[in-house]
Amino acid sequence: MGWKTLDDIELAGKIVLVRVDINVPMEAGVVTDATRIEKIVPTVRDILAKGGKPVLMAHFGRPKGQVVPEMSLAPLVPALQSALGVPVSFAEDCIGGPAKRAVAALAEGGVLLLENTRFHAGEEKNEPEFAASLAALGQVYVNDAFSAAHRAHASTEALARLLPAAAGRLMEAELKALEAALGNPARPVVAVVGGAKVSTKLDLLGNLVEKVDHLVIGGGMANTFLVAQGIDVGKSLAEREMAPTALEIFAKAKAAGCTIHLPVDVVCAREFKAGAENETLPATACPADAMILDAGPQSVAEVSAVFEACQTLIWNGPLGAFEIAPFDRATNAAAAKAAELTRAGKLISVAGGGDTVAALNKAGAAADFTYISTAGGAFLEWMEGKELPGVAALMA
Template structure:
């Protein structure tokens, strides 16, 4: 990997422009989940320890280039100060003066980048304004690296640049899982629709040894194979694509694993009466809401023989009890193998992280990405502008 890290930079006395992601959930003016704030702490602390002056750039919500008071980053200050254990200066204007008066050991947060039209347009002039505030640029926001914005891509071309600790960890984890993994590698891909993950599935065929398909996506593959799926969620128009993916997998030496048994109910609601049946025998009035126990056993056996697992998407309708059983059981097995040092596990995506949390397995995984869209685009094999601009 060609990008530089904080270890490669002389930060003493330097103004360090740090792009972070603190776009956190807020309720009644208070941050309700500090995960993203907690993850930037190592970078800020390292810059301070090396004598640098951290100037934090971030976005919050979608103000679309206009000043929206309720989308001010000021709301994050209490949580940010608690995480860092020190006061944080805030500049909603007069950035030049705020930076000029920044003393060693202090941290400065700039107002929401997306209040400025030049941010999302990646306007060169706005990028120059930002670059003039710093001596070094550090990107610690992998979750925003798929956006070619002024603070994520434009400014990286104007200053000596590096990645922060959070982004470094993310890039190393993903590179280790897909770029140069320890084999055999399995990918678990779930979710509702094949249409939203065609690029992902196609990219993985050449990169993994086992591709485990679950969720509503699996129903489309079962339909493509001629199986009855009753009233299950599926995309009939995507069956041809599903067959193409199955055929390409053979040529790529990738084994695709679909459910062999399924959990079926007649209603899409929590605790609906349900039963297990073979994957090719869904009743006409039934809908597939989860993978069955034999499928789970097969998945766990695959994990046993693999060295690396990358996971995006649940195996069933996990948000409805008890149709998260397959996802939770597989997650716990992956977590247990990781705990024993027998498996490297990397997972990402909002639903995936929620499901792993529900399974109490999230802390066992080697790496959990909070990057959302950037994680998915990386898995799809796309070039991320914010990473490419750093030389990676």
């Protein structure tokens, strides 16, 4: 693995600086979705159990190095206390006198939350001086914010090089899941990549065709690949100017021994709205005045057969306009198949990205996947094969 976990580091009697992602949605000063807070509970509880004193560092919003009262972390204290079941105190700054005094006053069994790290310009600039000011507060550094690991900020990258460092439980689970999916996976491997635009996922597609055995392309992206094959997709969303790039990806996949799967039948409609009148046609037969909004049942059957033939699945993006019925059918059916195979122990399934999580939740399949990453940008950059500064620093 190359990185330490909480099991590899002495925490008793030590101030443990824990980088977390608690950038949660709020309304009128109240947390409306505490999912990200709940995910850090195992790490904080393990640190407490090992006799450490957890000091939480986090960002909130984009204050751009300025103190923005509306982006203070103070309103998160009640939600943290509720989730952790221990007293949580708050420091009005993340460095300097207020932070030092709050750390000194932290009682055993309690937790301290520092003010928004992004209130200081040195955070996003990854300034050594700012990182040193953070490091002065504790003896051990733990990173439990994989979702921020793709950013080389002071609290995610520089700080890890100044103190004994380890991955928290959430970071540990994420890294293990990703290693199982792309690092050293059980083969064959299939990746599902959907979404609107090829242009936003060029690096992703280019990396995947060299790493996986099968690549299923869905959503608006699939239309661009159909166009590249000379197929008329009517009024469908497609980046026609990206057709040459799509052909390059086909060639790269062929050279790497990766099979690309596109829809063989499609669901077409004249308007994009829930319950719109629609018809299922061969992918080559979209009417000139219609648009492709989903993959058809034959396509789903072929995708399901690929899933059955594989041992590892990585999923990013829906197969159609999953937000509205009936154009959610392909995504729902494929997700159900992946969930069924995972439950049966026949498939390791890892998924991530905002739309992906929403689509799998809507399909009722998320709970059965091996691992669902909520990291968004970091998950995508990992799929693209990029080095994540926050992870690399833990391995230094």
